[in-house]
Amino acid sequence: MRLNIVCIPGDGIGPEIVAEAKKVLHKVADKYGHEMVFKDILMGGASIDVHGVPLTDEAIAIAKAADAVLMGSIGGDTNTSPWYQLPPEKRPEAGLLKIRKALNLFANLRPAVLYEELAAACPLKEEISAAGFDILIMRELTGGLYFGERKTVEENGVRKAIDTLTYDENEIRRIAIKGFDIARKRKKKLTSVDKANVLDSSRLWRAVVNEVAKEYPDVKVEHMLVDNCAMQLVKDPAQFDVVLTENMFGDILSDEASMVTGSIGMLASASLNDTKFGLYEPSHGSAPDIAGKDLANPIATILSASMMLRYSFDLDQEADAIDAAVKKVLQDGYRTGDIMSEGCKKVGCKEMGSLITERI
Numbered sequence: 034m035r036l037n038i039v040c041i042p043g044d045g046i047g048p049e050i051v052a053e054a055k056k057v058l059h060k061v062a063d064k065y066g067h068e069m070v071f072k073d074i075l076m077g078g079a080s081i082d083v084h085g086v087p088l089t090d091e092a093i094a095i096a097k098a099a100d101a102v103l104m105g106s107i108g109g110d111t112n113t114s115p116w117y118q119l120p121p122e123k124r125p126e127a128g129l130l131k132i133r134k135a136l137n138l139f140a141n142l143r144p145a146v147l148y149e150e151l152a153a154a155c156p157l158k159e160e161i162s163a164a165g166f167d168i169l170i171m172r173e174l175t176g177g178l179y180f181g182e183r184k185t186v187e188e189n190g191v192r193k194a195i196d197t198l199t200y201d202e203n204e205i206r207r208i209a210i211k212g213f214d215i216a217r218k219r220k221k222k223l224t225s226v227d228k229a230n231v232l233d234s235s236r237l238w239r240a241v242v243n244e245v246a247k248e249y250p251d252v253k254v255e256h257m258l259v260d261n262c263a264m265q266l267v268k269d270p271a272q273f274d275v276v277l278t279e280n281m282f283g284d285i286l287s288d289e290a291s292m293v294t295g296s297i298g299m300l301a302s303a304s305l306n307d308t309k310f311g312l313y314e315p316s317h318g319s320a321p322d323i324a325g326k327d328l329a330n331p332i333a334t335i336l337s338a339s340m341m342l343r344y345s346f347d348l349d350q351e352a353d354a355i356d357a358a359v360k361k362v363l364q365d366g367y368r369t370g371d372i373m374s375e376g377c378k379k380v381g382c383k384e385m386g387s388l389i390t391e392r393i
């Protein structure tokens with residue numbers, strides 16, 4: 034099979050971790066007889082430095098023409114980086130929002146899994162973590178507050194900022210359908226998260242989710258208020274299977290869920306549209322403080338490459354091979370600094386990538 038993959042190394046640790054994911058993908062291509070064609074584009078600070086904007090139209094066109102996009106991370110230190118002296122629409126994050134919208138990537142899948150091998154890193158009490166958990170946060174990614182009209186004005190000498198939260202029923206329905214489809218392939222439970230006790234957009238969200246639920250009688254659906262959900266994620270994470278929610282709630286809850294696993298350096302994510310196309314990236318950020326020091330954990334990016342093979346190319350066997358190689362490396366006792374524990378062997382980003390590659 035010929036796979037056209039666009040890579041966005043991005044900023045901070047992005048280039049290092051993408052390089053390791055490519056290493057793994059090259060090995061998969063060799064072993065299973067695929068041809069992978071890689072092309073890099075600039076996004077975020079890396080694009081600002083060259084083009085003055087975080088994402089050019091040319092870069093979007095190149096991404097659109099590919100089968101899938103593999104991304105590292107974007108952004109810098111918001112306190113010290115000159116990128117954050119620019120107006121908001123020229124900062125690194127604007128590039129990410131722009132590519133999501135331009136490619137219509139409305140469904141963001143963020144798994145939060147407690148790895149058996151890394152259970153010691155889980156910050157929860159043992160009686161809670163012992164039950165294990167495997168949560169899939171499904172976040173709506175192209176609507177809501179992050180894409181609504183916003184402005185800052187001055188009225189009678191008082192500064193005032195306005196952000197708007199809008200959802201129409203079609204935007205809600207398409208993500209709900211994706212959520213139920215995926216729940217059906219997992220443990221058949223879907224928790225829809227909203228703030229329906231206050232927000233109109235949440236009341237519509239809940240109504241549409243209930244309409245879609247009628248088509249999925251085999252999936253158990255429940256509704257949970259977002260504040261309660263934030264609490265339940267630390268109190269009893271094992272209760273969740275698929276968590277379906279709007280853009281901002283999903284942004285916040287997915288960070289919380291990934292932290293609860295104790296191993297954010299391990300978590301992948303996929304952003305999908307209604308075709309096979311997807312953008313795949315680790316759930317963690319660009320960690321500018323450790324960039325270029327060979328300290329980063331490339332596993333989340335390598336697992337994102339695995340998700341890419343699975344969701345965009347239907348190459349389940351190849352994706353399984355990557356997941357198994359990651360598991361084997363952990364069982365063999367290798368750890369990067371972020372997931373290090375006593376008695377294990379500490380390795381850098383490059384060596385971790387090579388150890389996984391060898392095990393494919």
Ligand code: IPM
Pocket residue numbers: 126129130284
């Ligand atoms: C994320 C990030 C982005 C978001 C930022 C960088 C715009 O926090 O992917 O979760 O809020 O979507």
Ligand code: MG
Pocket residue numbers: 284285288
């Ligand atoms: Mg976020």
